[in-house]
Amino acid sequence: MRKRILVTGGSGFIGSHLCARLLEEGCEVLCADNFFTGRKENVVPLLRNPYFELLRHDITFPLYVEVDEIYNLACPASPIHYQFDPVQTTKTSVHGAINMLGLAKRIKAKILQASTSEVYGDPVEHPQRESYWGNVNPIGPRACYDEGKRCAETLFFDYHRQHRLRIKVARIFNTYGPNMALNDGRVVSNFIVQALQGKPITVYGDGSQTRSFCYVDDLVDGLVRLMGSGDEFTGPVNLGNPGEFTILELARKVIEMTGSRSEVVFEPLPHDDPMQRKPDIGLAEGVLGWRPSVPLERGLVKTVDYFRGMLAV
Numbered sequence: 001m002r003k004r005i006l007v008t009g010g011s012g013f014i015g016s017h018l019c020a021r022l023l024e025e026g027c028e029v030l031c032a033d034n035f036f037t038g039r040k041e042n043v044v045p046l047l048r049n050p051y052f053e054l055l056r057h058d059i060t061f062p063l064y065v066e067v068d069e070i071y072n073l074a075c076p077a078s079p080i081h082y083q084f085d086p087v088q089t090t091k092t093s094v095h096g097a098i099n100m101l102g103l104a105k106r107i108k109a110k111i112l113q114a115s116t117s118e119v120y121g122d123p124v125e126h127p128q129r130e131s132y133w134g135n136v137n138p139i140g141p142r143a144c145y146d147e148g149k150r151c152a153e154t155l156f157f158d159y160h161r162q163h164r165l166r167i168k169v170a171r172i173f174n175t176y177g178p179n180m181a182l183n184d185g186r187v188v189s190n191f192i193v194q195a196l197q198g199k200p201i202t203v204y205g206d207g208s209q210t211r212s213f214c215y216v217d218d219l220v221d222g223l224v225r226l227m228g229s230g231d232e233f234t235g236p237v238n239l240g241n242p243g244e245f246t247i248l249e250l251a252r253k254v255i256e257m258t259g260s261r262s263e264v265v266f267e268p269l270p271h272d273d274p275m276q277r278k279p280d281i282g283l284a285e286g287v288l289g290w291r292p293s294v295p296l297e298r299g300l301v302k303t304v305d306y307f308r309g310m311l312a313v
Contacts, residue, residue, distance in 0.1 A: 080185030093148030173240025177216030207248025
């Protein structure tokens with residue numbers, strides 16, 4: 001019997017890679033997406049597989065399907081997109097979680113929530129451990145995403161305690177790779193597209209703020225391992241690459257790898273933008289046997305090649 005799996009947000013950047021991985025493992029995959037930020041192009045290669053099904057659906061409305069496992073990835077994940085309609089972003093995180101948890105409860109499915117490192121806000125603890133409760137501005141322009149994801153985690157654990165639902169919660173740190181959108185506003189895609197087009201590289205602040213960049217294949221492997229772990233392990237668990245780089249270091253690395261003549265320009269730092277971001281992945285290593293294996297340089301080569309192809313079309 002093939003395992004039947006629902007991936008919400010399955011045509012998005014991470015979701016499309018997850019769908020492909022699950023199909024490779026012999027699963028039957030139902031991809032649900034409303035295509036607000038997801039792209040059909042990301043899953044077109046999967047449509048040839050008879051065990052892949054694509055459904056247009058917004059998870060702020062109930063969904064009635066029969067599956068064994070649910071990966072809940074649906075939500076805009078970059079500031080430019082989640083701030084476009086902040087009320088809808090919060091609805092997706094909160095109403096969407098309620099609907100997917102209700103589905104999981106009804107059909108007795110195991111469910112994984114794609115949470116985020118943004119639950120830590122602008123952290124005063126570094127690196128960030130899962131036990132850290134965070135430093136989040138609840139009324140700022142990023143709160144629709146940060147607090148929405150925090151509320152979703154609350155709902156997952158309340159369903160677990162109240163209804164004994166089998167849950168998994170992954171806190172995803174900065175991830176990059178092919179299938180990112182040209183205009184998604186993430187720092188890696190921004191820098192690569194600007195460099196390939198010969199435009200100035202926009203660095204916010206003085207570029208000293210740090211991020212840890214995880215290649216998408218490593219991240220997907222972590223998600224699959226988490227879903228496959230024993231029911232006693234719920235998380236939350238950090239999934240990210242602990243290698244830490246300043247934004248200015250990333251900009252210079254992208255310029256070097258693309259052979260661009262772009263210059264770096266500095267703009268004011270966005271409101272509530274975190275100064276540090278680095279996961280402590282000791283829990284993932286100990287319980288899941290997971291550690292990212294793709295160094296930034298190798299992942300950037302694949303990502304640059306992808307965007308070169310996108311811009312050439």
